[in-house]
Structure formats: structure tokens, C-alpha cells
Amino acid sequence: MADKKKKKLTPEAQQYQSYQEKREVKRPIFKNCIKAFFVGGTICLIGQAISTFYIYYFDFTEQTAGNPTVATLIFITMFLTGFGVYDRIGQFAGAGSAVPVTGFGNAVVASAIEHRTEGFVLGVGSNMLKLAGPVIVYGVFSAFVVALIKTILIKWGGL
Amino acid sequence: MLVGHQTWMFKNKPTIISTGTVGGPFEANGRIANDIDILHDDMWIKQDSFEKAQRTMMEEACQIALKKTDVEKEQVQFFISGDLINQITPSTFTGKTLDIPYFGLFSACATSMESLALASSIVNSGGANYILSGTSSHNAAAERQFRYPTEYGGQKPPTAQWTVTGAGCALLANKGTGPVVTSATIGKVVDMGITDRLIWEEQWPQQQ
Amino acid sequence: MIFFWAFVIGGFICVIGQILFDVFKLNPGQTLTILVILGAILDGFGWYEPLIDFAGAGVTVPITSFGNSLVHGAMAEAEKHGLIGVVTGMFEVTSAGISAAIIFGVIGAIIFKPKG
């Protein structure tokens, strides 16, 4: 895998690494993918159920039901995180619980809860987005780049 | 005293006359639970942060070690200790509570033996009669400092390590009964290029 | 029918995340960042909207939709105000996820203590 990295190391380190690679407990990739599929799919299914509920019983259309659905899922996540259940689910499901928006909510809520011992302003306030920060930063930046390119293409490229 | 390049031989028999050990809830389920003096079933130990809990465990360990002997706290010359947390605050605050002249160390897990080696060396050379040496760590405090918040649902790979919740303390004396520290070999820092895939890879890119 | 596809497509996106975890050995932060960027790019090509029509929450719940709706907000504003809209319209559509996370984060910090 990391052939390039290996070349820079001393011979002892290379030897040790190949020894380590032989002994290392491999990640059960296939099993993890199956778990991620089912847990992730279930979370999306719950999301679909919530959004259908909003469409049927409130004044939301398919377009607008997305926002309250996300908020509801994060609300549920807050309790699962606070009661210490979400990290168990996360250990079991891996990406299955990290990729849905509940994972984003969990990252924010977990950081907020964790840093409350440092005070509410400098603890909770400044550390809350520690984990979710990269997602927001690169989400916004990549969206900016994509939207910029698309706008320029539409305006001057006649797309 | 120095033998070879990095080994000390102690001729004056520095002796561990007593020890104090404290463990957390995870350790209470382990195989050596019977050998731990105090087991807590709560990660917080009635403190308001994990770091304070770690300090409390260290204080308890020192007090137990002292209580097991008839040595008074005032007879102890030095307290040598360290831990994993930023600025080794749990150890430093324990030093404040104990009110004993204090050395702070930092060598991650190796702190336990490093403090013992240094204490033995001081006792052996006649620099002190009694020295408390020890170390402490707290799973949640370390997780949060080095990895993710404890409630974050990140998946740990099967090779992930688990930081212990506990504290250990040894009272070293120049005479008495107990195990004798005969020698100590000090190791070098070696980088074998192994990284913790969880987060360390970003913080410590492989150098050279 | 939409429930079935929400499950399958949502699960599939999570499998992509798991592959990034296990095969490419990335940490969660990097994985989520890549998925968000992927969502933004897909929307740039106009392929994300059809997926939403097809799989509903299966693509709006995974974090990829965050990138998608950021681009969407930016594009909607850009149509009205030109290039400046790209900067100002970003959070027009997607405020729900972030504001909900922050609000419930603070509430969570008030109610709960970490279990350790």
C-alpha cells in the first residue's frame, strides 16, 4: 500500500513494518460494509418515514420536508448521544452511522457535551465544531468552487 | 553505578516498601482486579471533569501507599510523577495536594518506569530517604485529548489501543523490606513508522 | 417503493463511506469531507436532483446532500445576483442541518454529561 512511504524509512523500520503487517489484525472489510449498508439504510429509511409523516400531516412538500426531517433526526441523535448509545452504534456500524446527517449531529453534540467541563463559552462554544468543522469548511469551499464554475459556464459559456 | 552505555546498577538497594493502586470500572472487570487497592465504578469519581478524576485517583494512590507503612508524609523528600494530559496537570495538582517537593515527568506509558528509575537513582546516591513515584491515566481524558470526544461514534479498528483508567504509586526507601530495585536501563526513542490510523497520521506525518 | 430505494441508495452511500474508512484508511473527518465534496460535484453536473426524486431520504439524509444543497443555494442566488450570489447564497437552502446541530448541541451540553 504505502510503498512510497516505506522507502524513506530505515531498514529496521521497514523490517518492523512488514513484521507488523503480518501480525496486524485485519479489518473485516466485507462484514463492515454489510453492517454499514444495513444501519445506514435503516437510518435513511427512518428519515424517509419522518419526511412522509411531515408531508401527510403538516404543510410540507417533498421539497421542503427535507429540512424538518434533518432537524428531527439530529434531535433524536442528541438523546442517543447523551445517553451514550450512539458511540456503541458507531462502533458497530462504522460509516453506516457516520455518513448520514445523524453522524454530523453526533459529532457536534458529542463535542459540545465533552467540552462542557471547560465552561460554556470557551469549552462548549469554541470546541463544538471541532469535528464537524472540516465538513462545513470544505463543503462550503467546494460548493463555492462548483457554483462559481457553473455560473461562469452558464453566463459566458452558454451552457 | 553506570554499567555499559545506558544502564544503572544500584548497589545500595533502593526498596519499594509499599504501593498504592487505583482502577476504574473497565479495570474492575479485568483479571488483576483483586490486586488493585481501590476500584471505582464511576468514571467521574464524583469530580466535575475527567482530568480532576484522574488527579483524585493519583492522590488516592499516594495516600494508600503512605498508609500501608508507618512512614509519615513529612518524611518523604520527593514526589516524582507524570501522566498523559497537557502540562501533566493531574500530577502537578497531586504534587500541590501532597505538599512534597515535586518532579514532573512526561513519557506517556513509560512514565511509570521512568519515575521509578529516577527515584531509585536518587535514593541509591543518598539524595533522599523516601521518594513517592508514580503515574496515572484516565481513559476518557486521554481519548478526548488525543482522539475524539468519548460520545463520538467513530469506529475503532481492531488494532486500536485502550488507555487505562487508573493510578499507581510506589514508595521507595533506602532501607526496609520489599522488592529491591537492582538496576535500570534507559531506552531511546525509536520511530518504526507505525501510526495510529485514527488521527495520529495527520498530526505526525512520517518524517525524514 | 420510495422506502425501498431510500434504504438501498442510503445504504450504498454508507458503503462508499465504509470503503473510504477501511480500504483507503481515512479517518472519519476525511471521509465525510470527501463525501460532501462529492455531493457538491454531483450537483454541479445536475445529477443529484434526479437522485432525490428517485430515492428521497436515501440521498437527502447522508452528508452528501449537504454539499448538494450548498451548491443549490449558491446557484439559486447566482441566478438572481450574478457572481456575488455564489458567495452570499450558500446557506440559503441548507441552514437546517447546521442550525439544528448547533442548537441541539448546546441543549445537549446543558442536559447531559459524557458517559466516558
Next chain:
Amino acid sequence: MKKVKLLTIVLLTITLFACNSNNALEPTNKNNHVELTKISTNQAIDQHASNEAKELLSKYKEIIKVNAVNTEKELIATVEVRHQARLQLSEIRKKLKNKLVKNFPDYKIELSTDKKLVLEVEKAEKQIEENSYTSKELKKKVKELIELSREQT
């Protein structure tokens, strides 16, 4: 390890490009699957246009459900399409709307595929059927529905 990586990349690209097929949307003569209720027209509220629109739309084989109501100036129609066709939903919507605009030049046309609108228009149809709408109420309702269908966030 390298092979696995390569394989995943190839699989990803295939899945991303695979959903790009484009099948044309053509009206057929027969379509048995459509749910369609014609509203008996009474004096107060003329629903001829809606009924015609429904018949027109029901000829497309992608469509499984049609509902429509109209006032004197506005016509709002909702369709539900077969799930496999939902990937081309925006194109279908555009095409159907153009068709309606061409066929009903006197009306302001609104066409939606949204589940919420389907439910609401169906409700409105039922109430017209039961004669519980005055034409004023209907106008208000249709205006509401048009606003709802235009909402973005």
C-alpha cells in the same frame, strides 16, 4: 490492496454514469393503470378543463395517478409517475407542463409531481364532488396550492 482500490474506483464510476439513460416519454392509446376520477360538473364550479386535462395526461404510460382542479383562470394538475421514471422527473414535469400549456391556452397552468400537492388536490376534488366548495373558496384553495408548489425551502 491496489486491486481493491482500483475495483472500487471503477465500480463507482460505473454506478455514477449508469443512471444516465434517457427513455422518451410518449403518449399511448391505452393505459389501464391510471387512477382517475372524473368530477361531475355542477353549475357553480365548472371542471370541464380539469377533466380534459386528466384524460390528456392519463395517456402517458409513465403516469399512474392524475388529479386536477381548475378555477376560471387557473388549472392545477398533479401526477404521480411510475417509480422507475422518477429519475427523469424534472424532464417529465417540463414536458407535461408544456403539453398542458399548449392545450389549455386560456388557463394559467401549474403542474406538480409532489406528493403533498397530490394529496391536497385530491382532497379539493373530493370537496368539489361533495359540493362543499363555493367558487370563492375554491379560488382561495387553488391560490394556496400554487404558492405551496412554488416553495423552495
